[in-house]
Each structure stands twice: as C-alpha cells, then as structure tokens.
Amino acid sequence: MANLGNLYVIAAPSGTGKTSLVKALLDSMPKITVSISHTTRTKRPNEEDGKHYHFVEKNEFNQMIIRGDFLEYATIFDHYYGTSKSWVEQTLHGGMDVILEIDWQGHQQIKRLFPHCISIFILPPSLADLRNRLQSRNQDHPDSIEKRLADAQETVRHVHEFEYIIINGNFDSALNDLKMIVEVGRLSHDRQTAEHAQLIASLEG
Numbered sequence: 001m002a003n004l005g006n007l008y009v010i011a012a013p014s015g016t017g018k019t020s021l022v023k024a025l026l027d028s029m030p031k032i033t034v035s036i037s038h039t040t041r042t043k044r045p046n047e048e049d050g051k052h053y054h055f056v057e058k059n060e061f062n063q064m065i066i067r068g069d070f071l072e073y074a075t076i077f078d079h080y081y082g083t084s085k086s087w088v089e090q091t092l093h094g095g096m097d098v099i100l101e102i103d104w105q106g107h108q109q110i111k112r113l114f115p116h117c118i119s120i121f122i123l124p125p126s127l128a129d130l131r132n133r134l135q136s137r138n139q140d141h142p143d144s145i146e147k148r149l150a151d152a153q154e155t156v157r158h159v160h161e162f163e164y165i166i167i168n169g170n171f172d173s174a175l176n177d178l179k180m181i182v183e184v185g186r187l188s189h190d191r192q193t194a195e196h197a198q199l200i201a202s203l204e205g
Contacts, residue, residue: 040057
C-alpha cells in the first residue's frame with residue numbers, strides 16, 4: 001500500500017488571510033495539496049468552478065449529503081460547504097498531504113473521523129486589523145462585514161480545540177510558521193516509520 005499522507009485542518013475567521021497563506025504554502029512545498037470544497041454560494045467574478053470551489057445547486061448538495069459523499073459539511077453565512085470524502089481518502093492513500101480549509105464545525109466532524117489530523121488555527125493580530133482587511137477587499141456590504149466580525153468572535157472561541165495557532169500579522173512570518181508545522185507533521189513517528197520501514201527493519205537486524 002502507498003504511504004499515507006497527513007491531513008491538515010486549517011481554520012480561521014473570515015478575512016484573516018488563510019487562503020493566501022495556503023496558496024503560498026502549496027507554491028513552495030512538494031507533495032501537498034488542498035481539498036476543493038463544494039458550495040452552494042454564488043461564484044464570485046474572480047473564481048473558477050473546480051479551482052476555487054465546486055459550485056453546486058442546493059438540491060444537488062442535499063443529494064450528496066444523503067449519499068454520504070461528504071466527510072464534513074456546514075452552513076456558513078446561509079450557504080452550504082462540504083468536503084469530498086472519496087477525494088480526500090484517495091489522495092491520502094496516494095501519499096499526498098491534504099489541507100482542508102474549513103471552519104470549526106467542520107474541524108469537530110473531521111476530528112472524529114481522523115483523530116490524528118493536524119489542526120491549525122490562524123488568528124488576525126487584532127479585531128481592528130481584521131475589520132480593515134474585510135473593508136479593503138471590497139467584496140462585502142457594510143452590514144455583511146459587521147456580521148463577519150461577529151462571526152469571527154464566535155469562531156475564535158473555538159481556538160482551544162486546535163493543536164497549533166498562527167498569528168497572521170506579518171505574512172512571511174506566518175507562512176514560515178505554517179511550513180514548520182507541515183514539516184513537523186512529516187517527521188512524526190507514524191509517518192517516518194511508514195516511509196522508512198525497510199531502513200528501520202535493516203537497522204534492527
């Protein structure tokens with residue numbers, strides 16, 4: 001059987017820079033990929049179906065729930081988001097590390113299915129900084145921004161459920177922290193003994 005990859009769960013309040021950090025990580029490290037979620041929300045002008053999300057109608061999403069197609073799913077800002085079960089399992093069995101960009105609800109579901117997943121929570125340096133980020137990206141109505149800020153405070157209440165915490169005040173520093181966590185995960189006992197089973201057996205005599 002192929003070596004198993006690690007499953008990384010990354011969560012953060014909306015606007016914290018999670019997606020940008022993950023993209024930079026993928027561009028700079030081998031053998032790691034990100035799961036593309038299914039969602040019922042409307043596609044934004046800069047997004048591509050199958051690249052940023054799999055955009056589906058609500059009826060189709062409900063059918064996927066009934067069929068058991070999702071590892072986890074959640075409702076966020078009145079839209080459904082879900083992670084493909086078959087894709088994640090096949091990718092991990094192929095030896096690739098997989099990142100799930102999901103919320104705290106999804107993390108709770110994944111932790112029950114994959115108790116050894118590596119969970120990371122990304123925080124903004126302050127609530128004021130988060131407000132500035134949400135306003136500067138010009139994607140949301142002021143009322144929506146206030147709703148996202150309130151949701152951010154609720155999200156942060158779950159930070160203690162995660163193994164690692166990164167403060168994204170400086171992008172390069174946060175990216176370096178993220179890389180180190182991935183590297184540490186690859187040096188774990190389970191990962192190393194699986195990848196180097198023959199070497200260990202030969203040294204044991």
